[in-house]
Amino acid sequence: MDAGDPHRQEAVPQSERVTINLTGKAVQSLQRLQELTGYNKTDCINRALIIANEVEGMSREPGAVYWRETPDSDLMLVRFV
Numbered sequence: 001m002d003a004g005d006p007h008r009q010e011a012v013p014q015s016e017r018v019t020i021n022l023t024g025k026a027v028q029s030l031q032r033l034q035e036l037t038g039y040n041k042t043d044c045i046n047r048a049l050i051i052a053n054e055v056e057g058m059s060r061e062p063g064a065v066y067w068r069e070t071p072d073s074d075l076m077l078v079r080f081v
Helices: 026-038 043-061
Strands: 065-068 076-078
Touching: 026 043, 043 065
Parallel strands: none
Antiparallel strands: 065 076
């Protein structure tokens, strides 16, 4: 593939060790996510970062992210601040 090809996949970087400080709300969310999924903290944080990156990409112009609370409810535009 050509280096200028827009469909070329970016190389996945090697693992990186980081230290983070979580807010109280983030700690509660992490604990709840561990309970719901059975994943360890590292896996929960990795998945959250990947999902956050995808959501940010989808919500950029001209895209949008919508949420439906139940199958019968109206769509709601989600805005991330």
